[in-house]
Amino acid sequence: MxxxxxxxxxxxxxxxxxxxxxxxxxxxxxxxxxxxxxxxxxxxxxxxxxxxxxxxxxxxxxxxxxxxxxxxxxxxxxxxxxxxxxxxxxxxxxxxxxxxxxxxxxxxxxxxxxxxxxxxxxxxxxxxxAYNSKQSLSFHIYCPFIQSDVPIGPILKNETLAVCEGGNKDMLRVRVRDIAKLNTSGFLTEFGAIPMTEQGFELITYMMNLCDEYRIGGWTYWLLNPSGNFDDPNPEVPYLTRTFARKIAGQLHAMDFDFDSKNFLWCMPLLIKLI
Structure with missing residues (x-):
């Protein structure tokens, strides 16, 4: 095909x-x-x-x-x-x-x-x-205007990037509501397929930030042409590498990784007991 x-x-x-x-x-x-x-x-x-x-x-x-x-x-x-x-x-x-x-x-x-x-x-x-702890909604988020494996992409320009960011955020919001409705977890099992441009890398960072904002703990990136060489990795790798809260004791309210400074912030509810 x-x-x-x-x-x-x-x-x-x-x-x-x-x-x-x-x-x-x-x-x-x-x-x-x-x-x-x-x-x-x-x-x-x-x-x-x-x-x-x-x-x-x-x-x-x-x-x-x-x-x-x-x-x-x-x-x-x-x-x-x-x-x-x-x-x-x-x-x-x-x-x-x-x-x-x-x-x-x-x-x-x-x-x-x-x-x-x-x-x-x-x-x-x-x-x-009964199996909500052993099953997870799987979903994909792509922007068709920049995908390098479909006929209309990539045509990524600054104005197109804004359209992609808005569209991807709307898609993720829909899935977050689905996850809540199903009372289970959710995993972004595919996103990416971007052109190797600064705008493409910017979209990766935007998606990573969205996952932090909505506390999507699981995601996998779609590499069209993996290098297979650890000494010469794909150019997307630095944009996909970030700190995240892998395991917590309690409820995570927010997490945020700053790509430029590499600082990672997270917060949990503070319980104060008055005696």
Whole structure:
């Protein structure tokens, strides 16, 4: 799909992709069952109790399904309810037969970057309330105007940077509300894909600051071309390196890392007992 004239993201709009996804969600020809047993249960058996595994991501950027046959799927929150919630519950049950402890990451329906700004439709995580401490909402935040892997990007200019910053903040606010609604944790599992320019690096710093502001403790950056050489790392690395509150005893109210000075500030509520 990378070679199509409309770009890989727009290729998801084709009937073939939608129909294929719907077949899996509906378990036609036992595709869902095979995905659960032949893939996820084998993965769980292999990596159960492995301290190097953070969690299992059920499916990355799940497509909404056959929107041509089911028009309601064009609304991503509807796709979450119609297709993904039941699909995730089934995968969760299959994994929990093998591994009852590893975190399960579940992502809302995606339809390219423009869909990622709408609230989730899930009423609960894949394992229900009882598993809220062992499951996490996974989400991505990108600005399509600067991505170097889509046809319209990168066109990053000063005015575009302001648009990207505002849009990304709105997306993150939506996800913060989703996390509160689901009463669970949230993990920014993808952002980045920026051009190697000062404006691109500025957007990284802006996103890192947003994660601090909204206390998003988990994030992963999408490197299009990792160097693989520790002595010659990617130019993004300094902008992604920062101090954060990895573990606390109590409730964290705020944290802030200043990129220029490298100072880190954090605060917790102060309890004063009057005798």
């Amino acid at each position: 990378d070679e199509t004239t409309i770009g890989w993201a727009s290729s998801y709009e084709t009937y073939a992709i939608g129909a294929a996804a719907q077949r899996m969600y509906d378990n036609r020809d036992n595709i869902r069952d095979k995905f659960a047993s032949n893939f996820w249960q084998r993965v769980a058996k292999r990596f159960k109790n492995n301290p190097g595994i953070l969690g299992y991501e059920l499916i990355n950027e799940p497509w909404i399904g056959d929107k041509w046959t089911i028009p309601a799927l064009r609304i991503p929150s509807s796709a979450d309810i119609i297709n993904l919630q039941r699909f995730y519950e089934y995968l969760n049950d299959a994994i929990r037969e093998i591994d009852n402890d590893t975190i399960i990451f579940y992502e809302p329906a995606t339809g390219g970057n423009y869909y990622d700004a709408t609230p989730v439709g899930f009423t609960h995580g894949p394992g229900g309330e």
